[in-house]
Amino acid sequence: MSIFSQGSIRKIVGGENSIEQIVDLAKSFNAKNIVVVTDAGVFATGLVNKPVQLLQDAGFNVSVIKDVPPEPSVEQVNHIYDQAKNVKCDLLVGIGGGSSMDTTKLVSLMLTNSVSLKDMVKGTKPTLKGVPTLMVPTTAGTGSEATPNAIVLVPEENLKVGIVTDLMIADCVILDPVMTKGLPPQITANTGIDALCHLMECYISKKHNPLSDTFALSGIKMVAESIRECYNNGSNLEARSKMLTAACFGGICIASSSTVAIHALSYPLGGRYHLPHGLANAILMPLVMDANKYSCLDRYYEMAKAMGIDVAGKSKETVAELFVKELYALNADLNIKCNLKDKGVTLDVIDELVEGASKVTRLLGNNPKDFSKAEMAEIYRKLIEANQ
Ligand SMILES: NC(=O)c1ccc[n+]([C@@H]2O[C@H](COP(=O)([O-])OP(=O)(O)OC[C@H]3O[C@@H](n4cnc5c(N)ncnc54)[C@H](O)[C@@H]3O)[C@@H](O)[C@H]2O)c1
Numbered sequence: 211m212s213i214f215s216q217g218s219i220r221k222i223v224g225g226e227n228s229i230e231q232i233v234d235l236a237k238s239f240n241a242k243n244i245v246v247v248t249d250a251g252v253f254a255t256g257l258v259n260k261p262v263q264l265l266q267d268a269g270f271n272v273s274v275i276k277d278v279p280p281e282p283s284v285e286q287v288n289h290i291y292d293q294a295k296n297v298k299c300d301l302l303v304g305i306g307g308g309s310s311m312d313t314t315k316l317v318s319l320m321l322t323n324s325v326s327l328k329d330m331v332k333g334t335k336p337t338l339k340g341v342p343t344l345m346v347p348t349t350a351g352t353g354s355e356a357t358p359n360a361i362v363l364v365p366e367e368n369l370k371v372g373i374v375t376d377l378m379i380a381d382c383v384i385l386d387p388v389m390t391k392g393l394p395p396q397i398t399a400n401t402g403i404d405a406l407c408h409l410m411e412c413y414i415s416k417k418h419n420p421l422s423d424t425f426a427l428s429g430i431k432m433v434a435e436s437i438r439e440c441y442n443n444g445s446n447l448e449a450r451s452k453m454l455t456a457a458c459f460g461g462i463c464i465a466s467s468s469t470v471a472i473h474a475l476s477y478p479l480g481g482r483y484h485l486p487h488g489l490a491n492a493i494l495m496p497l498v499m500d501a502n503k504y505s506c507l508d509r510y511y512e513m514a515k516a517m518g519i520d521v522a523g524k525s526k527e528t529v530a531e532l533f534v535k536e537l538y539a540l541n542a543d544l545n546i547k548c549n550l551k552d553k554g555v556t557l558d559v560i561d562e563l564v565e566g567a568s569k570v571t572r573l574l575g576n577n578p579k580d581f582s583k584a585e586m587a588e589i590y591r592k593l594i595e596a597n598q
């Protein structure tokens with residue numbers, strides 16, 4: 211087995227209304243000046259009011275930056291940084307989905323390192339830990355609260371790029387299901403499938419290891435038990451809590467393993483067509499998992515068991531097929547169509563998409579099988595021509 215390494219969060223607090231612990235957590239940083247980073251959609255829900263009020267009542271100076279755009283570009287993160295650097299700040303609180311949390315992580319690094327985001331995208335590594343961060347996820351998807359990654363859009367390349375450093379791992383995390391209760395059904399579905407992809411991809415990745423394996427199988431089980439209920443009955447806090455935990459587990463897996471071909475093929479779709487990250491992954495998920503199945507049948511067998519599929523008396527090949535079938539059924543139940551034509555993707559851009567995906571060697575290189583350009587083109591083609 212190859213060497214693995216896992217950076218981790220100092221403290222995770224979870225459970226219904228655990229957002230109320232934010233004051234004690236903030237005190238543990240000896241912070242005085244706090245900047246909350248969120249997006250307009252989350253701000254409009256009123257979700258940040260309670261934590262901000264609690265912090266202000268406890269005597270902290272709190273400023274709120276509330277205009278993180280969805281799936282931000284380098285320039286847009288720079289704009290948020292420009293706002294943050296003008297405020298005295300010794301703790302950053304990211305409240306939102308992956309867009310807000312990734313931005314918070316990047317701004318935290320930019321505040322302490324003299325490296326521009328443009329240079330980080332090109333590979334320059336920051337050397338100093340950022341301003342301390344506390345993350346409050348409001349989607350159960352990216353697991354960004356637990357990963358050393360932040361993803362930014364690079365518009366000139368029509369591609370999304372991941373910046374990875376343990377220096378960016380959050381210090382504290384609050385997993386409060388109440389913060390995800392009002393998440394609309396389709397965002398619940400898209401982001402929930404993103405979490406499932408993290409868990410499955412890290413489990414079949416060449417970088418899988420005993421630690422990520424444990425979190426992956428446990429997370430897959432929790433997703434299977436709760437994702438449909440979250441979609442159909444969003445106010446079920448037990449189901450919301452399971453999905454939030456599973457998504458965080460997905461992030462923990464990414465911290466020592468890696469996502470693979472689903473995410474690699476998804477980046478050009480996000481980059482050029484601005485498909486929401488979770489939706490792009492969801493559309494690719496069944497076909498890519500189908501293409502990978504013979505390279506790790508044992509692992510598909512374990513994932514199928516975690517998913518609750520009856521494996522008794524069945525061959526590993528049959529179980530792998532049932533597993534892929536269940537992924538199609540899951541998408542159908544969540545009203546996600548495995549079709550790229552409806553998203554405006556046309557056959558003439560396939561070569562460009564393949565070129566983009568081929569550049570994501572950080573992920574593609576960990577896929578259990580080598581995908582040729584022709585195989586990637588075939589996956590995009592099938593999804594453009596699909597009638598579902
Ligand atoms: N850092 C990582 O490890 C990692 C992993 C996967 C994806 N990502 C990145 O994360 C970003 C996507 O994040 P996301 O999928 O969480 O979506 P998001 O943060 O873009 O949020 C999606 C939408 O949901 C709304 N929303 C969020 N929480 C809500 C709530 N509780 N109630 C109502 N509306 C709410 C937001 O306002 C937004 O409009 C992408 O940029 C993606 O590349 C990062």
Ligand SMILES: [Fe+2]
Pocket residue numbers: 352404408473487491
């Ligand atoms: Fe993802």
